[in-house]
Amino acid sequence: MDRMIYIAMTGASQAMNRQATVSNNLANAATPGFRAELAAFRALPVVGEGAATRAYVAQQTVGSDFSPGVLQQTNRDLDVAVEGAGWIAVQANGGEAYTRDGSFEIDANGLLRTRSGLPVIGDAGPITLPPGSRISIARDGTVSASLASNPSQTNDVGRIKLVNPDERTLERGSDGLFRPRDGSTAQADASVKVSNGSLERSNVNVVESLVDMIGYQRHYEMQLKLLQTAEQNASRSAQILTLS
Structure with a gap:
């Protein structure tokens, strides 16, 4: 249960960070010479005793888009x-x-x-x-x-x-x-x-960035639903134990 909670929690947190990256690109869509920032997600193991089966999500800044603007x-x-x-x-x-x-x-x-x-x-x-x-x-x-x-x-x-x-x-x-x-x-x-x-002009693709923004918002909502599912499962498990 805690694995689902941990992964969903870190996934939601990093989805918010990725939205901040896209928002910064959109805010500079009219900045002359601006280079769009690129970022990605990756899964990392949790280091510690008893945590060998645990993982968390991290955002990795992979660099900038150096393609020329118009x-x-x-x-x-x-x-x-x-x-x-x-x-x-x-x-x-x-x-x-x-x-x-x-x-x-x-x-x-x-x-x-x-x-x-x-x-x-x-x-x-x-x-x-x-x-x-x-x-x-x-x-x-x-x-x-x-x-x-x-x-x-x-x-x-x-x-x-x-x-x-x-x-x-x-x-x-x-x-x-x-x-x-x-x-x-x-x-x-x-x-x-x-x-x-x-x-x-800035090399930010406004349409593509807006689509990414919507996608990361849905990703964030999906992580929140996982947290709600984990809470419901925990509640039902407690009820079953009580009846037993």
């Missing part, structure tokens, strides 16, 4: 999308992290940042732009600035660090950014190119 034209000078494989380097928590979100803005100090406020890393650190200048970004990540008074004269002020580490070595942080598991820093890759005036 490119969407924005015609905005500070929007870029990575073409194919590659990442944009940003400064986060005192270190370097990588994102596919190329929606940039310039703060009051002339620092090039992402929409979430992270400085964009260039060849020599964060990229700083002269005030009142018009910005253009080339396919290789070179950032050029021209003054409004003389738009024909442009000056290169930096080059966005574009990297292409092995995706199998990357892990997602709690901030949604990716970093190498070994704590290393990826080297700039000249083969990575960006498309100016466009953004990469």
